[in-house]
Amino acid sequence: MHIHWFPGHMTKAQRMIREQLKLIDVVIELLDARIPLSSANPMIAELVEGKPKVVALNKADLADSARTAEWVSYFRNMGFATAILDSASGKGTKELVNKVEKEASEKIAKLTAKGIKGRAVRAMILGIPNVGKSSLINRLIGTATAKTGDKPGVTRGQQWLTVGKNLELLDTPGVLWPRMDDQEVAFKLAVTGAIKDDIYDMEKVILNLLEILTAQYSDRLCERYKLTPDQLSEDTMELLSLIGAKRGCLRSGGIVDCEKVRRIILTDFRSGKLGKFTLDIPNN
Ligand SMILES: Nc1nc2c(ncn2[C@@H]2O[C@H](COP(=O)(O)OP(=O)(O)OP(=O)(O)O)[C@@H](O)[C@H]2O)c(=O)[nH]1
Ligand SMILES: [Mg+2]
Structure with missing residues (x-):
């Protein structure tokens, strides 16, 4: 990323x-x-x-x-x-x-x-x-x-x-400035809102977030977006579209408005609507 x-x-x-x-x-x-x-x-x-x-x-x-x-x-x-x-x-x-x-x-x-x-x-x-x-x-x-x-x-x-x-x-x-050399750190800073939304690739950040949510917090993901566990796909692009459809983020012709879905997920994550998260884990 x-x-x-x-x-x-x-x-x-x-x-x-x-x-x-x-x-x-x-x-x-x-x-x-x-x-x-x-x-x-x-x-x-x-x-x-x-x-x-x-x-x-x-x-x-x-x-x-x-x-x-x-x-x-x-x-x-x-x-x-x-x-x-x-x-x-x-x-x-x-x-x-x-x-x-x-x-x-x-x-x-x-x-x-x-x-x-x-x-x-x-x-x-x-x-x-x-x-x-x-x-x-x-x-x-x-x-x-x-x-x-x-x-x-x-x-x-x-x-x-x-x-x-x-x-x-x-x-x-x-x-002070954050650490930006490490891509995992950069992801965490972006997703929590520490760096401006226009200086990172939001699409990659959201797909990365969906990967984490699917692997570790599938219950929260299902609850928030009314999904069943079998609907959770490892293909995060597919999952994004599904959430978009559930949320009615559709453009004319029934095409999912990915930009809008990404915003929704990011806002839900940052505001705590997807639950409470700590992304850094102490290693002691
Ligand atoms: N939920 C929650 N939001 C907070 C907390 N502290 C700050 N915020 C929110 O985080 C955002 C940034 O807060 P600021 O106080 O402006 O942060 P800052 O460090 O002064 O930011 P810069 O001036 O840009 O460096 C605002 O939307 C705050 O409302 C907190 O403890 N909990
Ligand atoms: Mg300030």
Whole structure:
């Protein structure tokens, strides 16, 4: 499967994030709970350079909860504080804030020992496109007490949001690029909506998705599209046509409108109508 991807300006973005990180005590690395590995930026460890980090598994409402629990253990075993999050509803944000404050407590204690008292924890959200960074910021603003002014050293115009009593959040999140070299990763990013629909071959992505659904989730596929198990074909093109016919996606002359069927399947998958999915599996 080929995904056309021209990242561009990566070095510039990296430099900007590095500059901003100088002002930060704790990094919130936002991952998609459906694809915790594929939605991770491979350079984050290098970028973050030993700074305390909280891993937040966002869109947990769309992920398989048993797998999410496995992923939480996985990241905790790696030594990271980990939170389960649903930025759309706001579920988990309070726990996340608690974890961020806890991760910074050592730094704050050091500052206090030096005579700098009452300094709030400064955090920043990092994540690939569409992972929910802005949604999380909006959720946190919901509990914000005030918007504080510019701080020296920050790019002009950048603001800090005061969240609760002890936490300040940089209002612009760091947008990282996903990994696109591996075609399986690229498929997962495309199907979950992390990359724009016009830069990948949707037909291939949907056929790949149908293959996975037929092999592993045939019951869900049958239920959603009113199919009987014997109608599930290994020929995914045939299956696509069948779903199209069931859905009434027909053009004049009774020809199935494949484009329309693909859209329906993709939307159903992304919105959770085909059930909850976790496509990355921890290998421990
Ligand atoms: N179901 C669900 N949807 C979410 C969640 N968080 C974000 N979304 C949705 O995901 C989409 C992307 O969210 P954004 O907050 O715009 O993501 P972003 O990381 O700021 O994206 P960019 O600014 O493009 O990098 C939106 O449609 C959100 O409503 C979540 O926890 N659950
Ligand atoms: Mg955003």
